[in-house]
Amino acid sequence: MSKDWCCAVAKGVRITVQITPNAKKSEVIGVLDDALKIRLQAQPIEGKANEALIRYLSDTLNVPKSAISITHGQTSKRKIIEISNPKVAVDDVRRTLAPVDG
Numbered sequence: 052m053s054k055d056w057c058c059a060v061a062k063g064v065r066i067t068v069q070i071t072p073n074a075k076k077s078e079v080i081g082v083l084d085d086a087l088k089i090r091l092q093a094q095p096i097e098g099k100a101n102e103a104l105i106r107y108l109s110d111t112l113n114v115p116k117s118a119i120s121i122t123h124g125q126t127s128k129r130k131i132i133e134i135s136n137p138k139v140a141v142d143d144v145r146r147t148l149a150p151v152d153g
Contacts, residue, residue, distance in 0.1 A: 056068075057144050062135040062137075063137065063139050065132065066131075066148075068104070068132060069087070069128055069130075071088065071089070074091055074092050077107045087149060089107070091103045091104055101130075104121070104132075105119045108132065111147060119133075120133050
C-alpha cells in the first residue's frame with residue numbers, strides 16, 4: 052500500500068508529484084512511495100517543465116490552468132500541487148491519474 056499522494060484541502064485537492072523531464076510524451080507512470088510519478092515532454096529549464104506539468108494536469112483533470120498552482124518545489128523534481136476547484140474530488144483525481152493505484 053502506498054502512502055497518500057493525494058488529499059483534500061480547504062480549496063480543493065493537493066497532490067504530491069515527482070516529475071521526470073525530457074520524456075517522449077507526458078504521462079503518469081505510477082505511484083512511488085508518497086508521490087505520483089509523471090513523465091513530462093519538456094526540458095527542465097526556464098520553467099518549461101512546470102508549465103508542461105500544469106498544462107498536463109489541466110487537460111487530464113479537465114480544470115482551468117488558473118486553478119492549478121505549484122505550492123512547493125518550483126525548482127525541484129518533487130512538487131506539491133494544489134488544485135483549487137470545488138468540483139474536483141480526491142476520488143476523481145485518484146481514478147483519473149492513477150487508476151491502478153492501490
